[in-house]
Amino acid sequence: METMVNNIAIEKAKTSKIHEVDFDNLSFGSVYTDHMLVCDYKNGEWEAPKIVPYQPITLDPSAKIFHYGQSIFEGMKAYKDEDGKVFLFRPLENFKRLNKSAERLAIPQLPESFFMDGLHALIQLESDWIPTNAGSSLYIRPFIFASGTGFHASPANEYKFIIACAPSGSYFSGKVKVLIEETYSRAANGGVGYAKAGGNYAGQFYPTKLAADKGYQQVIWTDDNAHEYIEEAGAMNVFVRINDTLMTAPTNDRILDGITRKSILDIAKDEGIKTEVRKISVHELVEAAKNGSLKEMFGAGTAAVVSPISGFGYHGEDYELPELKDSYASMLKKRITDIQYNRAEDKFGWRYPVE
Numbered sequence: 001m002e003t004m005v006n007n008i009a010i011e012k013a014k015t016s017k018i019h020e021v022d023f024d025n026l027s028f029g030s031v032y033t034d035h036m037l038v039c040d041y042k043n044g045e046w047e048a049p050k051i052v053p054y055q056p057i058t059l060d061p062s063a064k065i066f067h068y069g070q071s072i073f074e075g076m077k078a079y080k081d082e083d084g085k086v087f088l089f090r091p092l093e094n095f096k097r098l099n100k101s102a103e104r105l106a107i108p109q110l111p112e113s114f115f116m117d118g119l120h121a122l123i124q125l126e127s128d129w130i131p132t133n134a135g136s137s138l139y140i141r142p143f144i145f146a147s148g149t150g151f152h153a154s155p156a157n158e159y160k161f162i163i164a165c166a167p168s169g170s171y172f173s174g175k176v177k178v179l180i181e182e183t184y185s186r187a188a189n190g191g192v193g194y195a196k197a198g199g200n201y202a203g204q205f206y207p208t209k210l211a212a213d214k215g216y217q218q219v220i221w222t223d224d225n226a227h228e229y230i231e232e233a234g235a236m237n238v239f240v241r242i243n244d245t246l247m248t249a250p251t252n253d254r255i256l257d258g259i260t261r262k263s264i265l266d267i268a269k270d271e272g273i274k275t276e277v278r279k280i281s282v283h284e285l286v287e288a289a290k291n292g293s294l295k296e297m298f299g300a301g302t303a304a305v306v307s308p309i310s311g312f313g314y315h316g317e318d319y320e321l322p323e324l325k326d327s328y329a330s331m332l333k334k335r336i337t338d339i340q341y342n343r344a345e346d347k348f349g350w351r352y353p354v355e
């Protein structure tokens with residue numbers, strides 16, 4: 001039976017899988033909730049989104065996603081506070097970035113109301129799935145791909161926008177040791193690096209596997225020109241603390257403009273920390289590690305939240321970072337998660353209640 005909530009048609013699942021889930025031992029993004037939002041683009045327009053039971057999708061073998069990789073996604077989270085109230089974090093930023101990615105991949109722009117109303121209705125419906133254990137949340141994956149068919153190398157004329165959700169624990173299970181990449185590139189000038197395009201991640205898997213074989217959990221990408229400046233990691237932007245200054249690379253068309261990154265910068269400034277958004281050379285990093293002025297490095301992203309980096313490898317050498325008691329990383333992580341989980345005042349207006 002279908003019901004309508006805020007213009008979104010909802011077909012409810014006959015049974016729930018929620019009792020099969022071990023909420024005390026959640027990994028990241030590997031079990032999915034009972035429902036998903038689906039919205040089709042056909043005949044030149046996005047049709048009304050609807051919520052249906054979570055289910056496989058049938059696609060024609062000639063669907064262009066398979067051949068030409070027209071696929072983009074977003075990553076966001078829903079949080080539940082102690083009173084059971086539900087919040088999203090800066091969801092409009094994700095919507096805007098999805099359409100920025102869509103533009104670059106020649107995917108039609110999605111109307112804001114379809115994203116926001118659909119998201120709202122889905123999270124309301126799935127609110128029992130939002131874990132409350134420390135560090136857990138409901139990871140939300142909005143994505144769009146080319147379902148339209150044809151071997152002709154041109155944009156598809158049909159697309160699917162889906163939002164699926166996965167109750168999740170931490171993204172990283174232990175310490176994050178990174179390798180500074182000297183050979184491969186994630187993105188190039190004029191390319192799609194700034195878009196959240198599926199192919200950006202596929203292209204990282206092989207170099208990341210090579211790094212993993214050497215004992216590193218992530219690669220730090222460097223500029224494609226000379227591998228001279230650090231850019232970002234596989235699933236997060238990177239921050240470096242030299243003495244008491246916190247710095248991160250400026251965004252450009254090779255780097256994803258992370259929502260966590262800009263929030264962390266605002267919080268750090270609010271804490272009175274000196275911040276610099278500027279190019280950081282590998283040379284500077286190595287020198288700072290050698291002379292002891294490199295105090296911390298951490299990654300920031302929706303999935304990774306704030307993940308301290310324990311050390312980095314470069315040119316066959318490993319550089320260990322000290323373990324600080326009062327690290328910027330732990331303070332910033334506390335401040336951002338306190339806002340996300342409604343444990344602190346939201347002076348920036350980032351929380352979005354789902355009521």
Ligand code: PLP
Binds near residue numbers: 075259261
């Ligand atoms: N960089 C890359 C390549 C990512 O995949 C992500 C994750 O979304 C980020 C940075 C961090 O972005 P955000 O903070 O918006 O999640």
Ligand code: COI
Binds near residue numbers: 302
């Ligand atoms: C996110 O942080 O939401 C991401 O998209 C990272 C993802 C590749 C797991």
